Amino acid sequence: MKKSDIIKLNIEKTASDGRGIGYIDGKICFVHGTLEGETVEAQIYTVHKSYITAGVTKILSSSPLRQESYCSVSDTCGGCPLSHIKYEKQLVIKRQHVVDTLTRIGGIENAESIVADTIGMEIPARYRNKMVFPIGQKDSGAIGGFYAPRSHDVVGLSDCRVGEDCAIKALTTVVNFMNEYHIPAYNERTHKGYIRRVFVRCGYHSRDLMIVISSYNEKIKNLDKLINTLKNTDFGTYNLKSIVLNVNSAKNNLVLGNKNITLWGEDSICDSILGLQFNISPHSFFQVNPTQTERLYGKALELAELDDTKTVLDIYCGIGTISLCAAKSTKKVVGVEIVDAAIEDAKKNAKANGLKNTEFFCGAAEDIVPTLIKKGECPDVVIIDPPRKGSDEKTLSAILTAAPERIVYVSCNPATLARDAKFLTEGGYKMTYATPVDMFPNSEHIECVAKFERN
Ligand code: SAH
Numbered sequence: 001m002k003k004s005d006i007i008k009l010n011i012e013k014t015a016s017d018g019r020g021i022g023y024i025d026g027k028i029c030f031v032h033g034t035l036e037g038e039t040v041e042a043q044i045y046t047v048h049k050s051y052i053t054a055g056v057t058k059i060l061s062s063s064p065l066r067q068e069s070y071c072s073v074s075d076t077c078g079g080c081p082l083s084h085i086k087y088e089k090q091l092v093i094k095r096q097h098v099v100d101t102l103t104r105i106g107g108i109e110n111a112e113s114i115v116a117d118t119i120g121m122e123i124p125a126r127y128r129n130k131m132v133f134p135i136g137q138k139d140s141g142a143i144g145g146f147y148a149p150r151s152h153d154v155v156g157l158s159d160c161r162v163g164e165d166c167a168i169k170a171l172t173t174v175v176n177f178m179n180e181y182h183i184p185a186y187n188e189r190t191h192k193g194y195i196r197r198v199f200v201r202c203g204y205h206s207r208d209l210m211i212v213i214s215s216y217n218e219k220i221k222n223l224d225k226l227i228n229t230l231k232n233t234d235f236g237t238y239n240l241k242s243i244v245l246n247v248n249s250a251k252n253n254l255v256l257g258n259k260n261i262t263l264w265g266e267d268s269i270c271d272s273i274l275g276l277q278f279n280i281s282p283h284s285f286f287q288v289n290p291t292q293t294e295r296l297y298g299k300a301l302e303l304a305e306l307d308d309t310k311t312v313l314d315i316y317c318g319i320g321t322i323s324l325c326a327a328k329s330t331k332k333v334v335g336v337e338i339v340d341a342a343i344e345d346a347k348k349n350a351k352a353n354g355l356k357n358t359e360f361f362c363g364a365a366e367d368i369v370p371t372l373i374k375k376g377e378c379p380d381v382v383i384i385d386p387p388r389k390g391s392d393e394k395t396l397s398a399i400l401t402a403a404p405e406r407i408v409y410v411s412c413n414p415a416t417l418a419r420d421a422k423f424l425t426e427g428g429y430k431m432t433y434a435t436p437v438d439m440f441p442n443s444e445h446i447e448c449v450a451k452f453e454r455n
Pocket residue numbers: 285286287315316317318319320321322336337338339342363364365366385386387
């Protein structure tokens with residue numbers, strides 16, 4: 001068997017990344033765009049020692065779990081690898097992945113009974129409040145859209161089912177301006193040109209809209225024309241509040257550079273979560289699925305069982321979203337976060353919401369948390385919401401020393417949740433409940449919230 005060969009196989013399982021799994025001559029084969037119960041014809045992409053990857057060329061018998069034509073560019077984009085699967089089944093696949101990972105990596109024997117059903121969306125589309133579109137240059141002019149899988153070739157886009165219409169409108173307006181005034185896109189190879197990305201952020205409750213234009217070179221001609229056009233564009237139910245030029249003159253591939261110049265309007269926009277107001281600037285981390293964020297935080301707070309006698313330590317607190325939601329119904333919250341600007345935002349957000357029972361510390365959790373605990377900080381409840389790589393032994397050991405009644409763990413990566421769960425379990429805690437919350441329908445990403453209780 002070699003690259004480009006056509007094979008026929010039965011798909012027996014569906015992996016959590018949306019690929020079907022079958023066997024060919026006893027070797028495991030991952031086939032893009034297929035699902036369990038189907039018989040397919042596929043073309044081999046790669047042959048490895050222990051597995052093969054392939055892409056479907058023909059579906060010979062299709063599964064009733066298949067959903068047709070969710071999006072016209074899903075084959076070339078790759079951003080929604082589960083989009084060929086009916087939503088109810090996506091939720092089942094995500095839960096099963098959490099159960100399997102907690103069992104295999106976390107050693108949690110009763111995972112099947114403690115993991116609840118995935119909390120899904122009613123309408124799993126147009127959910128993102130932040131869209132980042134790379135800009136590329138073709139002979140025909142500038143185009144904006146997305147990177148083709150495993151490349152930096154920009155594929156043009158006229159719609160995207162995960163974003164709001166206003167995002168596409170902003171993208172189209174900027175690209176049209178570039179073509180009208182002959183402003184070339186930034187070229188990654190020659191390091192010439194201007195615009196690298198169009199970054200759009202909107203407030204679900206506030207209906208505020210922010211458009212950030214990221215450019216290699218800040219001296220873009222005729223920017224006043226672009227500002228005028230954007231100001232006169234109809235963004236539907238959204239109101240344009242801010243146009244920012246972000247300068248990224250580095251030869252890196254970061255989404256944004258460090259320098260922001262407000263071209264028009266405010267430096268930041270607002271949105272609310274569970275009735276609290278948050279200021280969001282271009283660099284702030286803010287959950288991207290607003291309706292599911294309220295469910296995720298609501299579940300985390302329910303599991304935290306707070307009352308006005310409890311002290312909470314919120315580790316990896318970002319701009320203080322969970323901290324402030326917790327502060328409404330508890331005695332005191334201490335937040336820890338590594339990004340300086342996020343801590344400044346957290347303090348401002350606390351003040352703007354009139355919450356005086358919060359304290360925020362800036363620094364790495366692995367340094368700050370052990371110090372706080374040594375100094376006598378004694379949380380009743382710890383909430384942790386680390387990045388994908390999970391927490392670390394220094395932070396977790398300090399939590400074990402503090403011995404809170406409960407730990408609520410919000411995770412965007414089941415594998416690191418499971419690894420950290422093992423550490424906490426060996427340290428005298430028991431995972432008593434977990435639930436996936438679908439923050440990213442049609443994608444392979446899985447968010448999860450888990451509760452640990454002291455033995
Ligand atoms: N709880 C917040 C943010 C979660 S994202 C929310 O829901 O919005 C994870 C956060 O961890 C990010 O803000 C990131 O800056 C922060 N972070 C990453 N590594 C860290 C570390 N070593 N110590 C403290 N914070 C860290």
